[in-house]
Amino acid sequence: MERCAHGFWLADAGPVTARPVLTGRERADVLVVGGGYLGLWTAWQLAEAGADVALVEAGVCGHGPSGRNGGFVHGLWDRLAELTELFGAAAAMDVARAAATTVAGIAGWCEAQGVDAHVVRAPMLEVAAAAAQDGAWEPAVAACRAAGAGDQVAEAGPEAVQAICASPTLRRGALWRDAATVHPARLALGLRARLIERGVRVHEHSRVVALDDRPGGVRARIAGGGEVAAGAAVLAVNHASAAVRPLRGALSVASSHVVATEPVPDVLERLGWTGGESIADCRTMLHYFRTTRDGRVVFGWGGGRMGMGARRRALLDVDPGVQDATVDHLHALLPALAGARITHAWGGPIDVSPVHLPWFGTLRSTHYGFGFTGNGVGPAHLGGRILADLARGADTALTRLPIVGGLPPRRFPPEPLRFAGGSVIRAALVRADDAASAGRRTDPVTAAVAALPRLLGLHLPR
Numbered sequence: 142m143e144r145c146a147h148g149f150w151l152a153d154a155g156p157v158t159a160r161p162v163l164t165g166r167e168r169a170d171v172l173v174v175g176g177g178y179l180g181l182w183t184a185w186q187l188a189e190a191g192a193d194v195a196l197v198e199a200g201v202c203g204h205g206p207s208g209r210n211g212g213f214v215h216g217l218w219d220r221l222a223e224l225t226e227l228f229g230a231a232a233a234m235d236v237a238r239a240a241a242t243t244v245a246g247i248a249g250w251c252e253a254q255g256v257d258a259h260v261v262r263a264p265m266l267e268v269a270a271a272a273a274q275d276g277a278w279e280p281a282v283a284a285c286r287a288a289g290a291g292d293q294v295a296e297a298g299p300e301a302v303q304a305i306c307a308s309p310t311l312r313r314g315a316l317w318r319d320a321a322t323v324h325p326a327r328l329a330l331g332l333r334a335r336l337i338e339r340g341v342r343v344h345e346h347s348r349v350v351a352l353d354d355r356p357g358g359v360r361a362r363i364a365g366g367g368e369v370a371a372g373a374a375v376l377a378v379n380h381a382s383a384a385v386r387p388l389r390g391a392l393s394v395a396s397s398h399v400v401a402t403e404p405v406p407d408v409l410e411r412l413g414w415t416g417g418e419s420i421a422d423c424r425t426m427l428h429y430f431r432t433t434r435d436g437r438v439v440f441g442w443g444g445g446r447m448g449m450g451a452r453r454r455a456l457l458d459v460d461p462g463v464q465d466a467t468v469d470h471l472h473a474l475l476p477a478l479a480g481a482r483i484t485h486a487w488g489g490p491i492d493v494s495p496v497h498l499p500w501f502g503t504l505r506s507t508h509y510g511f512g513f514t515g516n517g518v519g520p521a522h523l524g525g526r527i528l529a530d531l532a533r534g535a536d537t538a539l540t541r542l543p544i545v546g547g548l549p550p551r552r553f554p555p556e557p558l559r560f561a562g563g564s565v566i567r568a569a570l571v572r573a574d575d576a577a578s579a580g581r582r583t584d585p586v587t588a589a590v591a592a593l594p595r596l597l598g599l600h601l602p603r
Contacts, residue, residue: 142400146458148209148487149401149439154326159201160337163344163367169195171532172361172371174349176202178517179510180377181332182525183532184341190533194341195369197361199348203329206379206489207517211399211429211441212328213419214247214519215265215320216240218293222284223497227550228543234288236542241293243519244321247328256331259324259434261417266297266305268314270474273577274423278315293318306414310474314423322419322431323518354507373532374507377524380490382511384451387504390552391495392512393559394448395567396457398488399441400467402481406436412477424574425591426567428470438478440471443515444571447563448490450556457490464488473578491515495551495599501527502546508532512549551598566593 143152171187173180176198187194196202217224217240224233248260269275278296285293295316302311337343344367351362352374359374376382380394409415409432419431426444433439445463446456456463464486472479494500494512499520501510508531510524527545530537539545553559569590576583583591 142483142486144459144461144464144486146209146487146489147204148399149437149485150212150324150326151204151208152485154208154324154330157201157330160343160345162365163197163347163363163369164365166368166370167195167342169193169342169369169371170373172197172359172369172374173377174352174361174374175377175379176200176333176343176345177205177207177377177379178329178332178521179524179528180375181329181336182522183375183377183528184336185332186525186529187532188336188339188341190529192533195344195371196336196341197344197347197349197363197369199346201345202333202343203326206491207521208326208329209399209487209489210325210518211419211431211439212323212325212518213265213320213421213429213431213516214244214323215317215516216243216519217498218285218290218319219267219278219281219317220498221288221290222280225284227496230288232543234290235538236544237290239539239542240520240523241319243522244319247323247519247522248321251328251331254331254335256328256335258328258331260321262321263417263419264316264318265320265419265421266302266314266316268302268420268422269312270310270422270424270428271578272312272580275312277423282315304413305416305418306420307412308475308477310476320419322417324434325518328518352507354505356505359506372506375528375532376507376509377528379511380448380492381451382492382509385509388509388511388548389450390555391500391548393493393553393563394451394457394490395443395493395563396445396448396460396463396488397441397443397491397515398445398460398463398467398486399439400464400471400483401440401485402438402478403484404436405438405478405481408477408481409436409438422474424578425570426574428474430471430475438471438475438481440467440475442467442470443491444567444574445488447560447567449560453490458488460488494549495553496549498544498549499524500544500549501531502548503531553599566590
């Protein structure tokens with residue numbers, strides 16, 4: 142098994158020659174900081190609108206979390222209950238409808254631009270893999286029905302679940318109809334290539350070390366001596382947003398880890414899992430799994446470690462203990478794969494929002510987005526449109542969404558309490574998940590600690 146931060150997707154996408162480091166002085170209408178999905182989509186939207194854009198990335202575009210996630214694409218219908226609780230029914234529907242455009246938007250962009258990102262449009266199955274998980278989807282289904290959006294989801298009984306994937310551990314669930322999977326690295330690198338072709342100035346290995354943000358413009362200093370002056374800046378830096386002082390309490394950082402099997406098309410045929418459906422169970426620290434074009438199973442688990450502020454702990458990317466546990470979980474959930482060779486294991490940081498939703502806003506002339514909480518492929522496409530409008534000073538339906546402006550209505554405690562407390566809580570959540578999966582009662586101390594986030598008004602991932 143190859144353990145490395147880049148994992149299967151980036152290895153499969155092939156080598157990339159880095160763009161030149163920014164060493165001189167440049168001017169632009171908008172400076173985009175960050176070359177993941179959010180920054181790339183923002184740059185694309187700005188270029189489409191005729192703006193002069195410079196994009197700087199500390200590494201290589203697409204080689205961070207955007208190029209190595211699970212590749213699930215869906216909107217926010219499954220979060221409609223939380224949206225309604227936060228914003229009321231009408232505003233919640235505004236957000237859900239805006240996010241619902243992302244699946245078709247990404248697929249249409251790939252087709253129009255000739256980018257083969259292995260797009261497969263198929264429903265996402267949210268499934269119970271233990272009795273304790275039964276019905277976890279019901280509040281979201283009820284919210285959709287109450288809002289007149291019941292066509293977005295269909296409850297799936299045991300026969301329907303087994304028809305999708307005949308694993309004995311999968312019980313019943315809900316099918317979210319408007320969903321897809323992509324090859325995440327091919328999508329990110331395809332965006333990068335089309336931006337370069339359009340004349341967007343992309344500079345890699347160009348880390349921003351200082352950003353002077355003033356009304357009317359920004360000036361960014363780059364490690365190595367480069368400098369960019371622009372009318373506006375966009376911060377699209379995932380977990381590194383925690384280094385920005387006004388945003389520090391608005392997100393925490395944790396890791397998710399993924400493994401990939403060798404190609405097993407014969408096993409997929411026996412399981413009947415040939416329709417391209419993505420699947421996620423209902424643990425708090427969920428499992429998420431999907432198939433690939435060459436017949437592999439990519440299986441992830443959100444039970445990784447906490448990050449400390451914006452520091453990049455090595456264990457966020459490569460964590461042998463968590464990766465080995467992920468393999469064990471794969472075999473437990475999909476026992477038909479027990480004989481399959483695991484070829485790759487990797488991980489990456491997640492920018493966790495206290496309300497389980499992405500958030501966007503403005504600091505003087507700098508605009509930001511963060512908090513995708515493990516569901517970034519689709520919402521980052523929406524976020525790129527939002528940030529492009531903000532950077533252009535446009536007042537649109539997107540900039541008036543309630544997830545835009547200010548900071549989320551919940552906050553995390555400061556460091557180091559966030560790291561210490563979060564580590565204890567995550568460990569308790571994993572123990573509670575394990576107990577539920579084994580049909581055991583959770584011990585009282587674990588149950589009390591695992592309940593703390595909800596008592597504090599925090600929505601942690603599932």
